Amino acid sequence: MKEKITYTTDKANRLIIRRKGKTLTPDGRFKIDESNRLYFWLNEPLSYTRKYRLPQKISLDGKWRLNDEHNLEIVSDKYAGGNLLLKINIIAAAPEGFIFGVSQIDKQGQAHFTHP
Numbered sequence: 001m002k003e004k005i006t007y008t009t010d011k012a013n014r015l016i017i018r019r020k021g022k023t024l025t026p027d028g029r030f031k032i033d034e035s036n037r038l039y040f041w042l043n044e045p046l047s048y049t050r051k052y053r054l055p056q057k058i059s060l061d062g063k064w065r066l067n068d069e070h071n072l073e074i075v076s077d078k079y080a081g082g083n084l085l086l087k088i089n090i091i092a093a094a095p096e097g098f099i100f101g102v103s104q105i106d107k108q109g110q111a112h113f114t115h116p
Contacts, residue, residue: 008080012105
């Protein structure tokens with residue numbers, strides 16, 4: 001049987017991973033690849049990813065939508081509550097899509113703004 005892993009985000013837009021009764025909050029950044037898929041790239045030492053058996057990048061699959069507060073929701077059963085919420089800043093919008101940025105705060109309390 002495949003291990004159950006769920007993902008969510010906290011108020012600082014950090015990815016939270018729950019598996020085997022543990023809650024992990026690795027440092028990293030949200031990125032989008034050339035196929036428009038959202039990933040979370042871990043910025044943790046190799047010892048951390050090995051200890052917790054985490055890949056260097058985590059695919060965040062699902063159906064994308066903007067909620068009423070203009071935040072990005074990714075809907076899938078692998079997310080706690082059925083969706084993953086990212087608080088985003090819309091930079092530009094057009095009928096065929098939009099460009100957004102994500103503000104995050106890392107474990108050291110440093111703020112980061114990324115344009116996935």
